[in-house]
Amino acid sequence: MALDVIIVGGGIVGLATAHRLLETRPDLHIALFEKENMVSMHQTGNNSGVIHSGLYYKPGSLKAKNCIEGYHQLIDYCTKENIPFELTGKIVVASTEEQRGQLETLFQRGQQNGLDGLKKLSLAEMREYEPHVTGVEGMFVPQTGIVDYRAVAAKLAVGTQIKGCEMHLGEQVIDIKKGLTFSIVETTKSVYEAKLVINCAGLYSDKVAQMTQKEPLDVRIVPFRGEYFKLREDKEYLVKNLIYPVPDPNFPFLGVHFTRMMKGGVEAGPNAVLAFKKEGYKKLGINAKELWETLTWPGFQKVAVKYWETGLGEMYRSFSKEAFTKALQVLIPEIQINDLVEGGAGVRAQACDRNGGLLDDFSIVEDAKVINVLNAPSPAATSSLSIGKTVAEMALCRF
Incomplete structure (x- = not known):
């Protein structure tokens, strides 16, 4: 049976996306693939642990919108799930x-x-x-505050699994071929079909995005x-x-x-x-x-x-x-x-x-079969629940 959604990447953005999708549509059949044997092993687990305020970002930008909304959503989530945090200023x-x-x-x-x-x-x-x-x-x-984002990611991982998300750890996506109805996703262990692929691969998001298109990627x-x-x-x-x-x-x-x-x-x-x-x-x-x-x-x-x-x-x-x-x-x-x-x-x-611009804003690019989160550096951890909601809303238009 084909999956509804495959999420590539087990960092906090991928986990938050799964969380938001299942929060709205618990009937969806979702699988998340992470090449490491644990979630949050890279950007999520090696950042400074700061809850950012949204101070630095251009008004109206995706960073400003998602950081400010994500700040409040993160605090609410941590409070609800008893994850320690402090608003230090x-x-x-x-x-x-x-x-x-x-x-x-x-x-x-x-x-x-x-x-x-x-x-x-x-x-x-x-x-x-x-x-x-x-x-x-x-x-x-x-x-401004502090939190352990690995603790947040671990709680999201458990929560999404309870809601029915398949968690494939230690399984790397190595190819994606888009078909008329389904995308064929090949991993180091098996082959899967999905109606939609969501790329939250962080440091390898460009590599995964390139799998989904024939023309060279522009970033x-x-x-x-x-x-x-x-x-x-x-x-x-x-x-x-x-x-x-x-x-x-x-x-x-x-x-x-x-x-x-x-x-x-x-x-x-x-x-x-x-x-x-x-x-x-x-x-x-x-x-x-x-x-x-x-x-x-x-x-x-x-x-x-x-x-x-x-x-x-x-x-x-x-x-x-x-x-x-x-x-x-x-x-x-x-x-x-x-x-x-x-x-x-x-x-x-x-x-x-390609022109030498370091993308200052978050970048999320989509077509009918794929949503690519192409640029989500800091403050993505603070913004994760809001980014996840944004991506989930884009995805749910297809179901």
Whole structure:
């Protein structure tokens, strides 16, 4: 018997999509395929655990809409399912006079996105929240928190299975052929038929999307590794909650920051360096084929030309603990090199188009047989239940 829906990818977006589909249509026959033996092993399980507010995103964009709606849906879900979380708030710090204007732009954008309770802060007021911070001006954002997204994903996985979703772990999708009525999905273990395929494959979403069309895809997932240090336990007092810099307008990432973790401890980072393979969590981890595909992608070559100086700085900080420490000292001068111990790393799946554009918004592309979630980097975890609802609504038009 053919399946109604096959979902490719067992990260939080794929799980949330299954959850939303079965919430509305419990009669649907759905199967989820994940190549790892556990869910949430990649972007979901290796991020900073922040519940984002929607502060940074262009008003009206998919990121703004889904992050803000997803924020409330995530809190409701965690409350209902007894998943621990905290709404800590965060401060965003302007470290130079030149950054005051950028901070004001962020403040206005937050207001446009409906964030209540934003407050501009003097240095003295910042130190009421974070006694060891420094800067010329700051902003308090109350709609920010922390959670363990692996715990959220695990609960979603159990819930969807209870509702009837088939969970195929350790089974990788290797080919998809679209037919007149059904798509034929081949995995490492078997062959299946489905009326609809939903691609939530994260770092491999471009590969899965390419399986579903003959013409070359116009985007490529470029993997960027984010590396973290942790504060030594006796130095964790230096950070009470979350401290972020004003993001560099010349670079599409948020910059190194401090995050108190739900599971304990304080992380410092991440940087953003090109990973030499899609799941490149180690500095010297290389997949020659995947690296060649990145380096020869015309869009990446244009990105490299545009951001080469900033990119070299990020790479230098990757190999120099001293340089990483100096970046952190901009926010907390007391931090010393010996206060940092090596932490983990995550890899961000960033879509890059052929013309050198790093897609700033979520991207969801569909046809009659397939829905491809092609770009869902941060804040996708915060936004996951809202993204899942959006995708589910697109899917249910077919049933």
